[in-house]
Amino acid sequence: MLSSAPSQSAPEPSVRALNLTKRFGARTSVDQLNLSIYPGELYALLGDNGAGKTTTISMLTTLLAPTSGEFFICGFSGLKQPENIKGCFGAVSQDLALYQELTPYENLKFLANLYGLAKAEGEARIEKLLGRAGLIDRLNDRTHSLSGGMLRRLAIACAMINEPKVLFMDEPTVGLDPASRRLIWATLKELKSAGVTILLTTHYLEEAELLADRIGIIRDGKLTAEGTVSELARRIKGMRGISIKLAQDFAVDSAQLATSLAFVKEKFDVEIRLDELRNTIYLSQPEGDSEHYHREIFDWLQSEKIPFVKFATGEPNLEEVFLAVSKDLKSEQPV
Ligand SMILES: Nc1ncnc2c1ncn2[C@@H]1O[C@H](COP(=O)(O)OP(=O)(O)OP(=O)(O)O)[C@@H](O)[C@H]1O
Ligand SMILES: [Mg+2]
The missing domain is CATH 3.30.70.100 (Alpha-Beta Plaits)
Incomplete structure (x- = not known):
């Protein structure tokens, strides 16, 4: 596999997976995955349907117990210190866990209370997050009445209520129109410049190329290539x-x-x-x-x-790189 190791003086990774593996019966969905994401980095995990992206995120966010391997978030062990890591990250899942009958404001308020934020601080964060999500004028509508892009932005706002250092996002822009995707990208750039470490999964090469500091390509549960866009291109x-x-x-x-x-x-x-x-x-x-x-x-x-x-x-552009490393080369005819 191709890999890019940061220099020895690199800081402690914010997210680290060591031989992380998940088996469902005979199927190995994530296979000895090793991953290090450094503070303030935006890392894009690219892969086809069924490659193992959601399973990886589910393990890193403690929703799914690994079959073997270990992981660390902000230095805490995911297996031994799950309570410590829960306060360090936010997550936006593929199926957006939102309370549809509540309003955007109530969704955020519920989480602010859950995290035990003081009233004034909670209100200030909610206002800031609704503003960033472009939802101020929809704050009292029922969540089920929001558009797909608005729901996605609300889910990001919810994930940020406890101001986590690490954000996991499973396909944050899938199914959105170009304008909505750009709004999400702007939010991600803003979070990144505020120092948040982000792991996102995507099918969109353009998205990875535009946002990511580094890209990992996952195929059949294995990380088959990793690097910056230009590093990957050079190495192929x-x-x-x-x-x-x-x-x-x-x-x-x-x-x-x-x-x-x-x-x-x-x-x-x-x-x-x-x-x-x-x-x-x-x-x-x-x-x-x-x-x-x-x-x-x-x-x-x-x-x-x-x-x-x-x-x-x-x-080569990222799409060519992606095809070369992630698709079965049998589909291409060598001369
Ligand atoms: N709970 C489960 N039980 C059995 N198999 C599962 C389970 N969850 C995932 N899998 C399998 O693990 C593999 C990886 O699935 P995963 O959802 O991680 O892929 P993905 O990369 O997120 O795909 P997509 O792009 O379609 O979201 C698939 O073959 C899937 O069928
Ligand atoms: Mg998925």
């Missing part, structure tokens, strides 16, 4: 180079292209990958003068009369 061998999106009427698996690509592979000694879904060819970057190489490939496309709609050079 053979992905730097050229991508050529072919015109619609010319498929990546055409016989003409196969012969022609075999010639390119031999001449430049490069890796070639075909993505049928995107009708795109990826060519790796050989040693030496990249400008000359780009020009030669461009000339080759024209001399072979291969129609294309996009010719791009540079680093």
Whole structure:
């Protein structure tokens, strides 16, 4: 697996999982997961449906007992000191645990009382959180009458009532429209700049790329890659180079292209990958003068009369990285 270890002088992680494992009968949903998230970091756990994201968060938030392994939140052991860790984190679950019959104000008030906040302090926090969630004008409506985006923002507000140092969020923007997603992103950025450590799960690469300091990719319960966006991109061998999106009427698996690509592979000694879904060819970057190489490939496309709609050079984006490390490589045809 790829991993990025922070320097030795790094502080104590706010969230730490050590060989964290969850089995349901014969199925291993989370498999020896090791994770360290540092104070003030926003860490995005990316994975397909069923990869083990919710199970991981459920264990870290003490909703689910691990089968084996350990975890620590703000230095407290999740197994030995569960009462200590409960005060350190807030969580927004995938199914948003809100009291639908109460108003947004009452949901927050209920939690403020539960945490034993003094009246004045509770009111001040509620006002601040409702303001940040953009819900001041809805504070007395029934929660079930709020839109999906509003519910999500209310759930974040609820998770922040005890001003936790760590926030866990399971797919905070799934199913939201672009404007609502941006509002959530703004809230997350604000919390991050206030020093909150955030672990979020997402399917959206764009979201991870935009918000995260580091990204972990989980697949079949295992962390298959970890790093900053640019670190991941750099480490994916053979992905730097050229991508050529072919015109619609010319498929990546055409016989003409196969012969022609075999010639390119031999001449430049490069890796070639075909993505049928995107009708795109990826060519790796050989040693030496990249400008000359780009020009030669461009000339080759024209001399072979291969129609294309996009010719791009540079680093792979996160989506390509994600595909390369998290999808079954059998679905791509090596040349
Ligand atoms: N209570 C349970 N009993 C049995 N199997 C479970 C249970 N909870 C989760 N699983 C299984 O564990 C695996 C991981 O599920 P999990 O909900 O963690 O995935 P996820 O990454 O959150 O997926 P999604 O993106 O769909 O939310 C799945 O195969 C799921 O069926
Ligand atoms: Mg889930």
